[in-house]
Amino acid sequence: MGEQSCGKSFMLNHLVGTTFDGSAMRCTEGVWMSLVNTKECIYVALDFEGLRSLERTPQEDASKMFHKFQDGVKLFESDPKIFQARLCIIIKDVPEADKDGIIKEFQLKLDKLVEEEGGDNFITKMYGGGLNIITWPVFKDVAWFEKLSKIKIKLDKQKTKYENAKTFLQNTKVIMAKLKICDWSSLNENLIHIRVATLKRLLSIAVTYGIEQKDPIFEPLMNHDSEEPIDGPIDFLNDDKPIKLFPDDDDHVDEFFIQLSEYLRNHFEKTTQLRKESSDDNKWFSNFDRFLKDIIKRRTSRVQNWYMQNTVKFPQDNSDIIDGKYALDQKIGELARLWTLCGLTCHQCGLKCIKNCENHDHTENHDCLTDHKCHFPCHFTEAHNDYPTPGCRHKAGHKGKHACAKMIHLCGKACFLIDKLNCQKVCSKEIGHDDGEHLCQSKRNHYCGKDCSLSIHDTKEDYCCPNKCIISYEEEHDFHRCENTICPIQCPIPDCKERCQSDDHFHALQQVNHFCGKEHQCRELCEEDGICNVVTEPKKQEAIYKGRVEGTVITYTKYIQLNEKLKCNKKIPPNEFEHTGKHTHKEEEAFHYCNKKCQFCEYYCTLPYGHEQQIHETKHGNMTQTEFTGEDNEFEYAGVGDQGTFVLCNLVSNTQNIDL
Incomplete structure (x- = not known):
């Protein structure tokens, strides 16, 4: 200069x-x-x-x-x-x-x-x-x-x-x-807000694909300060495309999960073990579930590291940082719930259901997502001279011996308990048995099959378990217990979608609260006196200034200050409905602005609420509430396109003695 x-x-x-x-x-x-x-x-x-x-x-x-x-x-x-x-x-x-x-x-x-x-x-x-x-x-x-x-x-x-x-x-x-716009607030606060807004905008694709941009140019998760990619492998399987772990919309979650889980299951079976060759479906299910959890853990850890690296230089108790972390946790929780497998018994065979545990049609359709057929060879190999030995005719996951349909190895008549829940339908006794009681390979372990006794209808909960009793039909019982062993009630903390932490399926029949056992971010507004934050933004409607001379109507966008209460930054301890103390947006040295405005520009006082100083102070804006008159009756006006500039209170008062 x-x-x-x-x-x-x-x-x-x-x-x-x-x-x-x-x-x-x-x-x-x-x-x-x-x-x-x-x-x-x-x-x-x-x-x-x-x-x-x-x-x-x-x-x-x-x-x-x-x-x-x-x-x-x-x-x-x-x-x-x-x-x-x-x-x-x-x-x-x-x-x-x-x-x-x-x-x-x-x-x-x-x-x-x-x-x-x-x-x-x-x-x-x-x-x-x-x-x-x-x-x-x-x-x-x-x-x-x-x-x-x-x-x-x-x-x-x-x-x-x-x-x-x-x-x-x-x-x-x-x-x-x-x-x-005459915004004199901290630049750092604006940069934090912009950074968090950017991360939140990218959050969906970051969790879904593990990248920042898919089309038209592939962009990995980046540290936006160093321009370096985030360490850690991107999840690839059979091709160079990252794994998609979320649907594009909420309307087709079930269809998406079935399609993608098939893709991941095929990869798992190709590299680990085919399900149809596993003699222990419980073990296969456990390994497959661990495989999925490992993919989810890798994705979530990379996204968490991405968020951390892009916010580490900012104060971690900032309300925007906390809000962004909350949005991240919500999205990660949603991902984890989506990829939590059901694990109950398939309605059409004896294998475990591998649908999402929150699948909407689970009340009537637990599904192992296979052809439900047993693929093991017939147990009675001495009766067959041909090779290979014929396959079993029973449903997948059945109990007892494998028997083919080419020859009659067993009785085969209808089981007398065919109406029970886990009946295999046909008698598994020797041909011509003389006891007169046809019994399938489930033996005497046929399930009761009546509705589970977990049913709650009160002011706190309204839930009825859709599953059937698995207690033996021979055992006298008035209380029916299903295959599910955990409490299915959702955590009562607002916005928490996690399930109750109890391993007691009938936990809800007691007078208890169904906490998930995790810490929760408080979402209430700060209740301290004064203003938490002041923002400057364009007014929604345009203001019109009319001059004394006919035709001098000037339309302009007016910038105003708005006050807002920020959300509480305290954590709610596990198994509690609320934290101790008042809601505050910052636990240590929380600053709250005075709520008085300058009468000329309507900017808020920048001193703390309840300040002892008698005169209020502010960093003034445009004097929108002030009328200016010229000393002369003539002035130059260039017409449409003529530009003006803002007039700040403190600069005018330096020369014209305007007192606040």
Whole structure:
């Protein structure tokens, strides 16, 4: 920055290698940006339009600029991301003999400014990297270029301000947007909100595929600060496509699960064991369930690591970070529940059901998702001369010996307990047995088959177990117990979808609470006095300003401040309905704003709620509640497209004595 035609563009071009040329004009207009790539870093140079006033000297121009800096710096909260530059003040065309005196004179002016403003002076707040006052030789002197080389050495010794260009670009855009809408809140808070919003937007595809983008370009899970991919293998099976673990919509969850579980089951059977060759379906089911859980664990651990790496640099007690973590936990919980297998007995054979345990049609259709046929060879091999031995005719998972349909090895007449739940239908005794009682291979272990006794209908629960009793029909009993051994009631904490932690299926018949046994995030709003957070956003409708002169109607978008209560950040302990103490969005040193507004711009007071100071303070916005009148009856109005600018209360009050 500096006065017009002082050689700013020329100096930048020779300092870092930019190509500013005043946009082919004699003087730069506006602000121009140029990038210079080096092996170590990227230099970003900004060339500003020159200062020049016909009424003021260059020294007065610089003084006015410094005072504008001083006015502006009061608006921004101290932020290490934006105020770490080094201020270099160059005084040009200084003879060697005069340089010490000029530097001393300039230093005295800055010292006076610092003394007037104290710790709030713009040099201390804006330039954490320090200050240099440098006298510069006249242009024709060879020392002009020698001085440039010395400055370049100092510049190169400075640390880079951003880890990558993506972060720099995002910060620059956010700062420009905040300036546009007069939002003086912490830049860090905005960056946290943007980061968490980005992660939440990507959360669904991250959990579903384990990547950030599938089409049109494949993008793995990335650390958005270092631009490095997240460590850990992406889940691939038979091809180069990541495993899809979630359906595209909630309407076809059951169909999706059956299709994808078949794909994973085929891979498992190909690499581990075919189900039809397993003599112990319990063991096969246990191994398959462990295989699925391992895939889910790998996916969830990668996604959790992805979220952690992208938020680790931010305060972990921030409400946005906590909210994002809650959304992640909910999605991971949903994934785990989707891939929890049923494990009860198939309705058509003796194998275990491998549908999702929350499958909607489970009340009438437990399914092992096989052809339900036994694929083992006939047990009576001595009766067969041909090879291979014929296969068993019974249902898969049956008890007793395997018998084919080619020859009559067993009685084969209808079992007298054919109406019982687990009957294999045909008598398994020897041909021509003389006891007169036809009994299948289930022997005397036929199940009762009546409805399970778990049925609750009260103010807390309304549940009826859909399963059938598996107690032997010969055992006298009035209480019917099904195959399920766990409590099926859902945890009573709002938004928790987990099941009760009890292993007692009839846990609900007692006067108990069905907690899942896990810690829960409190979702209540903060109840502390004052305002938790203040946000600046465009007003939904446009406001209209009508001038006194006919035809001067100006439509504009009005930016306003809104207050909001944040969600409590406390955890509810396991097996409890609520935590101790009040709901608060931050447990330690929670700040709550005063709820008073400036009468001119309607910006909230930035002091803590209940402050002792009698006068309220704020970082003012546009004076939307103030009417301005001109001293003269004439003014220039260019018509449609004419632009205005905001007027801040504190800047007007400096010159026109507006008291708040």
